[in-house]
Amino acid sequence: MLKAGGAGVTLAGFRRTTSPVAEIEGIEPVDLGATRDGRFAQRLGAVAKAAMSIGAKLGAMPTPDLIIARNLEMLALARRANAALGANVPIVYECLDIHRLVLRDDFVGRTLRGAERRLARDVKLLVTSSPAFIANYxxxxxxxxxxxxxxxxxYFETASGVAARSLEDDSPASPPWRIGWFGALRCRRSLELLADFTRRQAGRFEVVLRGRPALSEFPDFHGFVEAxxxxSFEGPYRNPEDMASIYGQVHFSWAIDFFEAGQNSEWLLPNRLYEGCRFGAVPISMADTETGRFLKQRDIGVLLPEATPESVGAVLGRMDQGRYRDLKSRVLARNPRTWSYDRSDCAAFVKKLSGLATMPSNFATTEAAA
Structure with missing residues (x-):
């Protein structure tokens, strides 16, 4: 969005790969080292190490007009970069998830919240992706x-004015009904729930999984799915190149996540919600979440009252062509801009950011590993 909006971008951050990443979206990133998924102590050590070297690593670059820090640890490094550069560059804090550690009512939680308040005391803007993050945290x-x-x-449109898919492009509106669960696959409870539901339906429903499973969250992801x-697990996909194709092969999109139940998982509005609806897949969500409220306000989607195979069966089990056509037509009737940003949105965002900078032209972003 920054590049499409006309900003010059320098990217710095951690990686999860063993070797440095050569390029991201045509940008050669400044490598701050490796971090490991779910290893909080290791990440603290990596941040401390990066704080010692960030001045040298950024020393050759022009002083940026604005720094965007893409989570709490990046906010700490953004302030360190300012000090190392001898500058007072405005900082924007972007927070797209509320980690369970900062919500704990103990020493760890209070310490992290206190650190966030101190580090964010003079940021110029908070960027976040769900109103529930504001209301609940x-x-x-x-x-x-x-x-x-x-x-x-x-979803980011590569060109403005792309029309939504029409009903003539539909996959067959008949069993087996296919549910797509795409993206970051990290929810063991969802996997087990979908397996139980499809077994009870004995072939009327199938589930297609695509993306990158968090193998640390599953005892044996691949073995479980194969059994x-x-x-079926169809592996990773390209975004945006493959989006129309993969969602065009399913009837429904699984927009449910119990990974941090009662907290972040209930507050977020996930990528798969927008991507699925953009390409005509009917979203499935829990009713008592921010995603469920979002869908209810727009009178679209399938809302589950409980996370049980019986509840899923009661809501979906009697699906027929008429009901499916009605559900899909409601999704396709929405303005595509409900689901997508285009280049005009990018330009507006960059213009807003430019207003925070002294000489708006070049932005630096500090980013965690994806």
Missing amino acids: FEPFGQIVAPVELIENK EPWL
């Missing part, structure tokens, strides 16, 4: 006093 805990910009996890007759 930032406001009640008094974390940020800066203005807020809501940038939802919408289930109506589950």
